[in-house]
Amino acid sequence: MKAVDFDYARPASIGEACGLLAAGGDEAKIIAGGQTLVPLMAMRMARPALLVDINRIAELNGIESGSDYVTLRSCTRQAAALADETIRLRAPLLAKALRFVGHGQTRNRGTIGGSLANADPAAEIGLAALVLDARIEAHSATGRRQIPIAEFFIGPMMTALAPEECLTAIRLPLWQEPGRLGTGFQETSARRSDFALAAAAVQLILDTEGTCRRIALGVGGVGSVPLRIDAAMERLLGTRLDDDDIGDAARIVYRAIDPAPDLHASADYRRRLAASLVERALAEAKRDALARKA
Amino acid sequence: MSLHEITLTVNSAVHRGLVPARLSLVDFLREGLLLTGTHAGCEHGVCGACSILLDGVPMRSCLLFAVQADGCAITTVEGLAPGPEGLSVLQDSFWETHALQCGFCTPGMLIAAQALLQSTLTPSDEEIREAIGGNLCRCTGYKQIVDAVKLAADRLRGSNRAEGGVQP
Numbered sequence: 001m002k003a004v005d006f007d008y009a010r011p012a013s014i015g016e017a018c019g020l021l022a023a024g025g026d027e028a029k030i031i032a033g034g035q036t037l038v039p040l041m042a043m044r045m046a047r048p049a050l051l052v053d054i055n056r057i058a059e060l061n062g063i064e065s066g067s068d069y070v071t072l073r074s075c076t077r078q079a080a081a082l083a084d085e086t087i088r089l090r091a092p093l094l095a096k097a098l099r100f101v102g103h104g105q106t107r108n109r110g111t112i113g114g115s116l117a118n119a120d121p122a123a124e125i126g127l128a129a130l131v132l133d134a135r136i137e138a139h140s141a142t143g144r145r146q147i148p149i150a151e152f153f154i155g156p157m158m159t160a161l162a163p164e165e166c167l168t169a170i171r172l173p174l175w176q177e178p179g180r181l182g183t184g185f186q187e188t189s190a191r192r193s194d195f196a197l198a199a200a201a202v203q204l205i206l207d208t209e210g211t212c213r214r215i216a217l218g219v220g221g222v223g224s225v226p227l228r229i230d231a232a233m234e235r236l237l238g239t240r241l242d243d244d245d246i247g248d249a250a251r252i253v254y255r256a257i258d259p260a261p262d263l264h265a266s267a268d269y270r271r272r273l274a275a276s277l278v279e280r281a282l283a284e285a286k287r288d289a290l291a292r293k294a
Numbered sequence: 295m296s297l298h299e300i301t302l303t304v305n306s307a308v309h310r311g312l313v314p315a316r317l318s319l320v321d322f323l324r325e326g327l328l329l330t331g332t333h334a335g336c337e338h339g340v341c342g343a344c345s346i347l348l349d350g351v352p353m354r355s356c357l358l359f360a361v362q363a364d365g366c367a368i369t370t371v372e373g374l375a376p377g378p379e380g381l382s383v384l385q386d387s388f389w390e391t392h393a394l395q396c397g398f399c400t401p402g403m404l405i406a407a408q409a410l411l412q413s414t415l416t417p418s419d420e421e422i423r424e425a426i427g428g429n430l431c432r433c434t435g436y437k438q439i440v441d442a443v444k445l446a447a448d449r450l451r452g453s454n455r456a457e458g459g460v461q462p
Binding site (some may be wrong): 001003004005006007008010031034035038041042043045051053055060079102103104105109113192193 | 295296300314315316318319336337338339340342345348351352353354356357358359361362406424425427428
């Protein structure tokens with residue numbers, strides 16, 4: 001369980017990192033927290049010839065709150081985001097998701113951007129980012145671009161990032177509609193802190209009558225990428241999320257997904273689990289919204 | 295292969311080394327500095343036996359390359375005891391409650407518990423279980439480990455009252 005030989009560079013700026021990536025081509029890889037990459041290297045499933053360590057690039061660290069967005073720079077530690085007051089108040093769904101990410105010791109080192117760039121289909125941060133319609137910012141030696149999250153995840157451990165690109169930030173748009181915001185995040189894993197067998201994330205806004213005016217809903221761990229289930233969202237919009245509405249939405253999710261079986265859970269178990277978690281996440285989000293003052 | 299000069303502080307002593315990039319921090323501690331208290335278990339971040347404090351924060355030393363710790367301050371299990379002959383309050387509490395059998399997970403458990411007790415001396419059972427949730431033990435069943443951390447917290451609260459501050 002030792003990584004193969006590689007070269008190592010520790011750039012001090014985004015520009016320097018992008019230069020190293022451009023020169024290194026496919027053989028160069030970024031290391032941030034290393035909580036996904038280093039195990040892959042130890043098992044020889046990843047064999048980069050050059051590691052570009054972005055941990056000490058100051059401009060890649062921190063959380064900023066704007067009028068329309070919350071921005072998390074990519075090397076922000078998961079533990080720092082979980083403890084952050086801005087995230088708790090303005091991106092509460094991400095705060096709920098972060099509690100399920102690994103455990104304290106891996107959150108102390110693991111980063112927000114690293115989880116997204118590794119694109120594990122069961123990863124919680126990616127699911128929350130999808131439901132919140134995040135934008136991914138990436139830099140390369142030739143410029144920078146924003147990637148809508150809907151186009152970001154391509155498959156298991158695969159993203160729209162080019163080998164010479166560095167994920168530098170994630171922007172979460174704030175929901176500004178009048179009403180009461182509620183969030184729900186539910187997950188089942190074999191052991192606490194383990195990978196999700198399935199997970200469900202919900203954010204919604206209820207008006208003064210308790211009618212759903214906006215909703216986003218997604219599931220993780222049940223496909224090659226995290227999935228938004230638009231048909232379930234449409235079913236719930238304009239309802240008061242009564243038990244029948246929630247039950248229908250869960251059935252839509254059940255029919256919409258096609259999870260693969262593995263050692264830990266059969267396909268049918270995962271599908272039923274995802275539907276149950278959607279019900280629980282919807283109920284949680286509704287309770288959360290109703291508990292707020294209108 | 296690239297070789298890198300590193301300088302890091304381990305248990306308050308400054309060490310210099312020339313390390314290949316692929317050398318993990320746990321291997322540097324064990325083989326370079328002969329600090330074999332930190333255990334290399336799974337070597338891919340699952341078991342927690344290699345936990346150390348990096349600048350006071352608990353992490354896996356198998357998921358860090360030694361070169362990445364350049365300039366950092368590290369505490370290993372050897373740095374918890376007040377001296378070569380004594381035990382810290384936390385270590386003595388593990389002894390007292392039989393919180394170890396084979397002992398393989400113990401260094402990591404001690405580091406995880408140390409980090410918890412540095413942040414609170416009134417941890418709930420839930421907080422203790424959360425703090426050691428990333429550390430696998432295959433023999434105690436965990437109960438005695440939770441008991442040990444509670445006992446250590448009790449003792450430290452008592453000594454805080456009496457003497458105004460004692461290290462875990």
